[in-house]
Amino acid sequence: MPGLAATTMNWSPTKAPQAVKRYDDIWFLDDRVGWAVNLNGEILHTEDGGETWSTQMHNPAIYLRCIAFASPTRGWAGSVGGETGFPILYDTRDGGRTWSVVPNIPADAPVAVWMWVVNEQVVYIAGANTPETPVRMMKTVDGGKTWTAWDMRPWADNLIDVYFPTADRGWVVGGRTDDRNPNPAKPMLRPVVLYTQDGGRTFTDQVASVRNQLKLGEWGWKMQFLDDRIGFIALQNYDDGSILTTTDGGASWTRRPINDQQKNQNLEGIGFIDEKHGWVGGWGDRAKMKQTTSETLDGGLTWRDANEIGKTINRFRFFGKPVQFGFAAGKTIYKYGPGPTPPAPPAPTQGRIIDDLEPLTAVGTANVRITVPPDAARLTVRIWDSDGPLVRKLIDESNPAPGTRVLTWDRTDDARQSLPVHSYIWRVTVDQTSESKLVLVNPAS
Numbered sequence: 001m002p003g004l005a006a007t008t009m010n011w012s013p014t015k016a017p018q019a020v021k022r023y024d025d026i027w028f029l030d031d032r033v034g035w036a037v038n039l040n041g042e043i044l045h046t047e048d049g050g051e052t053w054s055t056q057m058h059n060p061a062i063y064l065r066c067i068a069f070a071s072p073t074r075g076w077a078g079s080v081g082g083e084t085g086f087p088i089l090y091d092t093r094d095g096g097r098t099w100s101v102v103p104n105i106p107a108d109a110p111v112a113v114w115m116w117v118v119n120e121q122v123v124y125i126a127g128a129n130t131p132e133t134p135v136r137m138m139k140t141v142d143g144g145k146t147w148t149a150w151d152m153r154p155w156a157d158n159l160i161d162v163y164f165p166t167a168d169r170g171w172v173v174g175g176r177t178d179d180r181n182p183n184p185a186k187p188m189l190r191p192v193v194l195y196t197q198d199g200g201r202t203f204t205d206q207v208a209s210v211r212n213q214l215k216l217g218e219w220g221w222k223m224q225f226l227d228d229r230i231g232f233i234a235l236q237n238y239d240d241g242s243i244l245t246t247t248d249g250g251a252s253w254t255r256r257p258i259n260d261q262q263k264n265q266n267l268e269g270i271g272f273i274d275e276k277h278g279w280v281g282g283w284g285d286r287a288k289m290k291q292t293t294s295e296t297l298d299g300g301l302t303w304r305d306a307n308e309i310g311k312t313i314n315r316f317r318f319f320g321k322p323v324q325f326g327f328a329a330g331k332t333i334y335k336y337g338p339g340p341t342p343p344a345p346p347a348p349t350q351g352r353i354i355d356d357l358e359p360l361t362a363v364g365t366a367n368v369r370i371t372v373p374p375d376a377a378r379l380t381v382r383i384w385d386s387d388g389p390l391v392r393k394l395i396d397e398s399n400p401a402p403g404t405r406v407l408t409w410d411r412t413d414d415a416r417q418s419l420p421v422h423s424y425i426w427r428v429t430v431d432q433t434s435e436s437k438l439v440l441v442n443p444a445s
Contacts, residue, residue, distance in 0.1 A: 008336055009323075011309035014050025016333040019357065021425060021436040023311045023329040025066045032323045033072065035096060036333055039062035039384075039425055040434035043077055045096050050327075050335055056096040060429040062086050063384055068117040076123060076144075078104075078113030080388035088113050089125070091144055106149040110136040112388055114161050114362045122167045124200070126174075129387045131157040133183035137172065137200055155203045156192050157184040160236075161222045171206075171250065173233055175219025178211070190214045191235055195250055206250050214232060220269050221282075222315065232278065232300075234270035238286040241265045243300055245274070256300035264294045264303070269330070271316020272321040275299055279306060281313025281392040282331055287440050288386065288423040289359050291331070310334040353388055353428050354435045355404075364444035368426060368437065374402040376430045381407060384425040386438075391419055400430075411441040 016023065020038045028034030032049045035056075041064060043057040062082035069075035077090045077099065088109060089102040112127030113135055124139045135156055138149035152159055157176040164170030175189030191214050194203040207214065216235035225231040233244040233253075241258030256265045258280060265285050272278030276299045284290030294311055295306035315332035326336035355369040372379055379400035383392040391413045409426075411419050423440045 003013045008340070009336060010340060011328070011334050011336050013310070014046070014327075014333045014335050016044065016046075016050060016053050016331060019352065019354075019433075019435040020332075021357070021359075021438050022314065023333055024064065024329060024331040025315050026317060026327050026333060027067050027069050028068065028076070028317060028327050029072060031247075031319065031337070034327065035067050035069065035075065035077075036329060037067045037077055039063070039436040040427060040429075042434070043067065043090075043096060044101065050333055056092075057090070057099045057107045058432055058434065060380060060382065060434050062428060063388055063390070065112070065388070066114050068115050068123075070117045070120040070123075074120050074143075075435045076115060076117065078115055078125065080112040080127070080129070081384065081390050083390060083393075093284045102144060102147075104145070104147060106138060106147055108134070108136060108151075109138050109147070110134075110149070110159075114159075116162045116164050116170070118164050118167050122164075124162050124164050124170065124172075126152070126159040126162040129160065131160060131175070131186060131189065132178075134160055135174070137162070139200060141167070150200065152194075152203075155194050155205065157181075157189060158186075158219055160220060163223055164223060165225070165228075169197050170200075171195050171223060172203075173220025173223050185216045186219070186238075189219045190216060191218060191220045191233075191244070191307065193220060193233065193244065193250065193253060206246075207244070207253050210253065210255070214240075216264070218242070220244070221268050223314065224270055224272060226272060226275065230272075230275050232270050232272055234267040234280055234282070236267055236282070238266050241280070241294070243267070243269050243270060243280060245300055258294050259305050260303040260305050262290070262292050262294075262305045262307075264290075264305075265293045269313040269315050269328065271313075271318060271326065271328065273318055273326070273336075277318075279309065279313070279316065279328075281310065281328070283312060283318075285421075286360070286422070288438060289361060289440065291359075304385060352435065353430055353433065354426075354437050357437055359423070359438040359440070361440045361442070365408050365443050366439045366441045368407045368428075368439065369404065370428055371404045372400050372402050372430060376400050376402065378429075378431060380429045382429075383409065383439075384427065385419075386423050386425055391424065409439070409441070 060311040087101040110127035159174035221236040266280035284292035318326035381395040
């Protein structure tokens with residue numbers, strides 16, 4: 001792309017479907033061909049850089065969280081939750097035209113899935129988000145014919161992102177308690193940056209020497225390496241915002257706070273185009289309602305509000321040295337490239353199931369208005385903890401009556417037990433169409 005270095009680069013939304021609360025992950029082969037997974041239980045595909053998208057899979061009973069490809073035909077997608085017996089891993093051998101459940105997953109596989117594909121033979125998977133569940137990794141070295149799983153509790157109490165530049169050398173990030181509490185919880189965690197050179201048989205915590213500089217109640221979320229020396233990690237902390245940086249290949253890490261005016265917190269996605277210029281995104285606050293993004297031009301020393309580039313960003317991916325283009329997954333799929341920023345495409349209003357897709361904050365009970373179209377064969381309403389587990393199947397109706405109705409939820413699970421106060425994801429599905437919405441229900445006074 002001659003002359004690109006002198007061209008203004010900007011972020012702009014692609015034309016990905018907008019009836020989605022968030023896209024959790026993306027994978028692109030080049031500036032045109034890519035895939036995305038979203039909160040509607042869909043795998044989407046584009047062959048024109050996001051101008052048009054097709055749905056390759058739609059399963060409203062699962063929560064898809066990640067996707068990765070080793071080649072134009074060979075790929076995997078992972079799920080972190082679903083109804084009883086949900087599969088955690090799918091694969092494709094034809095570029096996503098068909099997706100199949102991976103049948104030979106070990107019984108002790110990770111309960112939540114984040115992955116890195118090294119090549120067509122080697123794939124690493126890690127999880128889970130919540131420390132109360134088993135913390136494990138697994139891998140294949142034969143293209144998915146067989147998988148090996150192992151316990152990661154000796155090193156961590158939760159695990160999120162994983163990155164392996166080679167078949168044996170890589171990192172996995174998460175958190176652990178200082179005293180290795182037998183009943184760990186997120187408020188007890190501090191970050192771990194675990195490095196292995198032997199394919200995951202042993203790990204070294206690269207932030208052990210600076211542990212006292214890291215805050216309680218935070219853990220590693222997403223990571224990015226520009227090369228063998230320069231790396232970045234977003235730290236998720238519900239009430240704070242910071243990143244870790246390295247300039248020596250992970251031998252040492254420095255914590256840098258997000259000091260923009262909006263006080264961006266509860267970070268998830270992180271992406272840098274060089275050692276100095278980068279962005280962080282995520283939920284923005286504990287309630288997940290601010291949905292803010294921040295930008296740095298000096299390697300994380302100072303930050304500015306950058307919400308114009310996109311919201312709720314969970315993953316950045318960039319291509320080229322210097323960077324020629326990139327993509328980010330958040331409220332929609334965003335593209336980074338040359339030229340002015342075009343206006344966001346208008347959100348569709350006709351044929352919508354959920355009347356208002358914006359986040360809802362309620363007291364006592366949440367009321368969500370939906371419209372069921374004529375001749376619908378099935379209506380389901382599932383409510384997900386935003387960390388992954390399915391907590392309530394509110395409605396499952398065959399031949400539902402058409403028209404408008406108001407759905408009410410009192411923040412209880414299927415056993416009618418009260419759930420913690422934080423944001424939940426509503427997924428409303430009519431036949432083969434799903435829409436999602438973020439809902440926070442505070443206690444009644």
